[in-house]
Amino acid sequence: GKVLSPSRKREAVDHVVETLGATERRACRVIGQHRSTQRKPRVPRQDEDVLTAAIIALAERFGRYGYRRITALLRQDGWHVNEKRVYRIWRREGLKVPMKQPKRGRLWLNDGSCIRLRPTHKGMCGRMTSSRTARMTARCSVCCVS
Known part of the structure; x- marks a missing residue:
């Protein structure tokens, strides 16, 4: 290479x-x-180990934050640190932001109807009565029979 x-x-x-x-x-x-x-030999910075520990601690505390957000938190804590330096340490330590979890299926439809409505409290019936015209106009009446 x-x-x-x-x-x-x-x-x-x-x-x-x-x-x-x-x-x-x-x-x-x-x-x-x-x-x-x-x-000229490469001289590592004296605060490299302390900064690395701070980055790892923040990454563990805020799992969904990336290196840019961690840089902002470090600056709020008083560190004079560059985003590129945090990114270099981030890669060296093998830190990654976990993949976003997939969104769960909704319990309702966007047309305003209540076809998939689930009971919200104990004793509420799961039956829904609606006429064809009510469904067409996205109006649905829920009948609870105990």
Whole structure:
């Protein structure tokens, strides 16, 4: 695959220097990596672990929230954090928003009729009487016989 990130390019330059015996200057030029980037080690931020723990805690507490909403909550808590950084941590930790549950079937129809109406309290009969004309005009009378 392509070598895109600076860390992958660093590894590629080191590999070329070790296997082919090329100089670091030439290997960096061929791969397209600046030598200052090659020599400067990556220093992780000091608050990375604390931020990761905060993101995981918020993701557990608010299960349906995505990384953008979690970023907003972190900012409300006083974190100076970028959405891209939260997204990077989100992917690294394997966090995902669960799929939405399918909507359940309705107990009524949208035309205003009460054909599938269920009893709302004990003792209410489930029988419904309606004439054909009442059904056509979406008016239905419920008769409860106990």
